[in-house]
Amino acid sequence: MTSTARERAAARGQPSPMVRTSVVFVGIAVLAAFAADIEITTADPWSEFGRMALGAVTPDFTATERLAEAVAMTVAFALLGVTVANICGFALALAFHVRAVRVGCAVVRAVHELFWALIFLQIFGLSPLTGILAIAIPYTGIIAKVYSEILEEADHAPLRIVPAGSSRISVFLFARLPEAWVHFKTYALYRLECGLRSSAVLGFVGLPTLGYHLDSAFRQGNYAEVSALLIVFYIIVATMRRWMHRRLLPVYLIGAILMMPGGVDISMANILRFLGSDIVPFPLRMAQSIDGATLAALGHWTAAMFTEEALPGIVNTLILTMIALVVSGIGALTMFPLISPKFFGKRQRIFGHAVLVIIRSTPEYILAYVFLQLWGPSMAPAIVALSLHNSAIIGHLIGRHTESMKIRADAPRGVNLYAYDILPRIYPQFLAFLFYRWEVILRETAILGILGIPTLGFYIDSAFADVRYDRALFLIIVTAALNIAVDTLSRRIRSRLRLKTTLDNG
Template sequence: MFKFVGPWQRLTLGLWLLVAISLLFVDIEIISLDPWGELLRMGQGLLMPDFFATESLVNALWQTVSFALLGVSFGLLLGSPLALVYRSPWIAGICAMVRGIHEIFWALLFLQVFGLSPVTGVLAIALPYGATFARVFHDILQQAPSNTNDTLPFGCDRLSAYFYGKLGHVLPLMLAYVRYRFECALRSSAVLGFIGMPTLGFYLETAFRQGKYHEGAALLILFVVLIGTIPLWSRRRLLPLYLLAALFTLPKLTSVDLQLVWQFLTVDILPPGIREVIYGQQEFAQGLSRFASWWQRMTLEQALPGVGATLVLAISALGLTHLLALFGHRFASMHSRGKFSMPIGQLLLLILRSMPEYILAFIFMMLCGPSMLPAILALGLHNGSLIAYLLTRQDSLVKPSALYQRRSDHYGYEVLPRIYPNLMSLLFYRFEVILRETAIFGVLGVMTLGFYIDSAFSEIRYNNAFYLLIVTALLNVLVDSLARRMLAKRLNQGMAVGQVSCVV
């Protein structure tokens, strides 16, 4: 018996109910005194970019590439072996915690130990990416057929059986994911420039803060071109040469005081009370009482308000992402646009998905002021365009039939029902990313968890920052687990009623 409301409709209604509740608490006030004048000046800069205004432009572009390349390489070295033991709940839990913390937060943490060293930037990318590789590679390896091992020669060793019986089947999928993760690493590398790394973001922030929009527009255009031409310059045969060049052209390594590192790890990040008990400076009962007081104050005054603001912003951005993914796909789909307008839509999606959310939020904040509106717009535009782009790749699997009129009816009755389960899958997959990005917008002044973390680092309260980083990681793990369970339930219900989903 057919139900009036299907599983995907219920999931969509539930999503928009959460969005409606979040919009009651979201702060979208425009604080800027002259937003239209500022927008006009930015538009003029975009129309007349100055590609020769930035000193060391070639070096900034190369450092952006080298940080990304080294971060992905070290991430592969870390994540590939972990993928083999990812079944362990301990390994999976640690990886979930590590990737739940954004690269900027890792950079802020390593900044206290290594300073403005390339080690800070590379490790900030490598650690969360390594945890991500571990999970994704494990999932991909699970898809390998098991019957291949039956065809291998008798007495074949386990290493050969793994390479020929399992890895050979899924290696193209793993390489494709590495290529996608390298594109993400380029965006992360550019964003690290906002905390002092010598990448493109450093010069971009300087140009926009000084009102040099002609220079800033040129940097944005070059970054989009860098992302869009990855297939042209990132040839597999050239990657070893790029890697060697990246190692030899890194900025000069700064000296590290091991005594300060040891103090940071064993004293600075320990909470009050626990630190005194460990070093015999207080009795256990007094130390526990002091720790409980500190934990209660941090939780009530910073962690809970930060979590609330982070969830409100992330859910609001998820709603905008859903809308923009639908409209973006409709605008760029081969089944709904002409042969001339479709490339325009594809180009627009490329530009928007190439722009890091942090940079978009920074630009919108120059226009609207430090509210949640710039962050919502940045997250919605980037993630919506990315999902729309992935959906357009699925269009090739849908063949037009003669039962419906071309474009409108064909799109509404054949294309959209087939891509919608995949759209929702991608939307919930990106929610983990949206939540991570939402937290870091606190560095720009939005009152999310990142605001309190950045304030703690600025005040040299490393124990406060470390506690809030743990809260951020736990929040990401919890929300991602709930989202995936909801999605898995809808996928099972959809398959039960004959709906087909194609996962890109």
């Protein structure tokens, strides 16, 4: 579909716009790598690493109390959150031409689910609402966007044969929806996998999912327990397509609702206090009246927040994001053949799928910690953790994409097939996925901030740890603005390169 642009560029003897864009991004990543703190300070990581390795091969499934409950909760929060998000997201997708809806969706999806959870923890405490909303809200924003794109890109041919005078509702139901429905279904399943990951990760801040125990076991260095929990989680994700049947969904949903823990008091006073006082900037909260002195103090507060926390946070976040984006791209192009029928037989691909499930389902936070032990504290562990995780996701999507590709009977094999046939053909789709992931990678740097790499997430985590919600909210707004900027840029690039923008191939 980009052949004309490519042909024009080729006629002028220039590389295609896609190649040029790739080169620019690699250049930015190299520059960022010079600015990044990626010093490796090894001392003797091997004893701790040995303990991790021993734990990995001797998983202890009995170490975790209430393991079954944690498994059920992980699935329940994911199902409820993703279901609510699908319903709301679908409704909003229909109204996506309204600017306010588009902006609103961009804002809610710009905030990582962990931060949503931290916000809701302040007002609802550890009630089920905290977990469900933390998943449902950002996912609604994402789903609304993706579904509206699917509707837009769906084949418009049926529209032309609709009888004149058909009502808008029938046109939608009979000409547009059937075309898009299959894409909705695939995407909803992909989202549910993401939801399972999010649900597990929310355990890190206290929800009773697998992440809760994973974090505890990891802190204590009980690596046999860690590996058991991770194996359980891989199995849930890997078997999802087997147990997730549409007809069983109502049963699962009712089960999930009944399982939600009760007994947590939701008090209006707490909600009002959070909104009306806690998140108001400190100088305003302390002021008796709004006068010159108050405004000066507020200006000082804002300036200090910006120069001391937001600015260094933005710089580190961008450096980390740009390097991780490019390394993820390289990683994805390396990994996708593992699951592609064009390169490997069925049995070998089972292994490939297992590797990719393991890499993409291991929370980046844990990957980063393992590398932190190996290489010492710098941005290097974060870069590798983020890149591995995202490589495996994009590699999975690309590998799936190659399944339906047709190759000529006389096509070359192995490396030649990869370099001269498959790679050029998947490259547009690959770039589309990668640019789509850009914003996601940016959002995920947040969780590595919690580990101590000074991204915006680090400062947000500190603000929550210090019970200073005014600062937390200020930084969350900065983060959201940065996300929206990157998202806009990514969309511009995708449309300039005429890349397909949807992610319906999961």
